[in-house]
Amino acid sequence: MPAGATSSAHAFEEADREAVYRAISTRRDVRAHFSGEPVDDAVLARLIEAAHHAPSVGYMQPWNFVVIRDAARRERVRDLFLAARLEEAERIAGDRQALYKKLRLEGICESALNLCITCDRSRAQETPLGRWHNPQMDLYSTVCAVQNFWLAARAEGIGVGWVSIFDEAALKALLGIPEHVVPVAYLCVGRVSCFAEKPDLETQGWRSRMPAAELVMSETFGGEGETGLKAAIAGR
Structure with missing residues (x-):
């Protein structure tokens, strides 16, 4: 059998397999390379559909997708990030603080749009299949949706940056997220000038x-x- 061949009738063709692995290996957490070009709704629809096909325990599908385009709202989100970053910096070891302060950790206003992927923790309460012993599985399922979105975006040439430095209560208040819903991922989404060869944090020595x-x-x-x-x- 030729190198790289497979005997499985259900395996993808070699070029398709390589495309999947390429998306995984070249995915980057984008911060500084957004071009400012808009993302067509048709492309964004494909990315959200990919996220919606993520595995979910008990088929609960606990996610929602909050699209944030308004510039003023994004500036307020960035203010939340900056405040939270100051708090986090105080907890970074002294010899790493200088490097931390140089790192570019968001692209909230520079990206074409922002997307908050949330987890509705009440969605499958009546039938807790797979959650009775591990109630965190709805959160884990939502993270799978984030990963699907990210890999599909890479295949489309769309950059994604995950911003996690927020006070959760403040972000929920700004976006009107109900108490029982958890903001799992706040993503900066847009076309990019390039995808870095290596992750930024590796290149910058973190x-x-x-x-x-x-x-x-x-x-x-x-x-x-x-x-x-x-x-x-x-x-x-």
């Missing part, structure tokens, strides 16, 4: 990508073994 092979364990946490798998991962 952290480096950990070798995946070092994160593999066998049978139990910390268990040794899987040498063949680790070698295969390291050899990619």
Whole structure:
């Protein structure tokens, strides 16, 4: 069988498989490369539909998508971010504060639009399939929707930046989000001038990508073994 071929009747063709892996490996958390070009509703619709096809425990589909285009509202969101960033900076180790303050951590006003993906925690209360023992599964399911959106956006040439530095109560008040709904991801979305070769935080020296092979364990946490798998991962 040729290298890279598969015997599975359900596998994608090689070019399609490579496109999926390419979207995953070249996805970036975009902050500084937004071009300002608008995103067509037809494209945004495809991205939201991709997010809506995410796996959800109990098929609860707990997400909603709040589109924020208004410039004045986005400026107010940015003010929330700046206030929260000052608070976070105080908790960064002293020798890292200088670098932290140089990092570009948002593109709220520069992107074409913002999108807040929320989790309605009451949506499947009457039938808590898969949530009885782990009630956090609705939040995890919503994160899967975020990932779907992000990967589809990369395939469309659309940049996405996840802004997490907010006071949640203040953000909910600004966006009129009900008490029982959780804002899971606040995303900056737009066309970009480029996608960076490496994640910005790696390029700027904040952290480096950990070798995946070092994160593999066998049978139990910390268990040794899987040498063949680790070698295969390291050899990619």
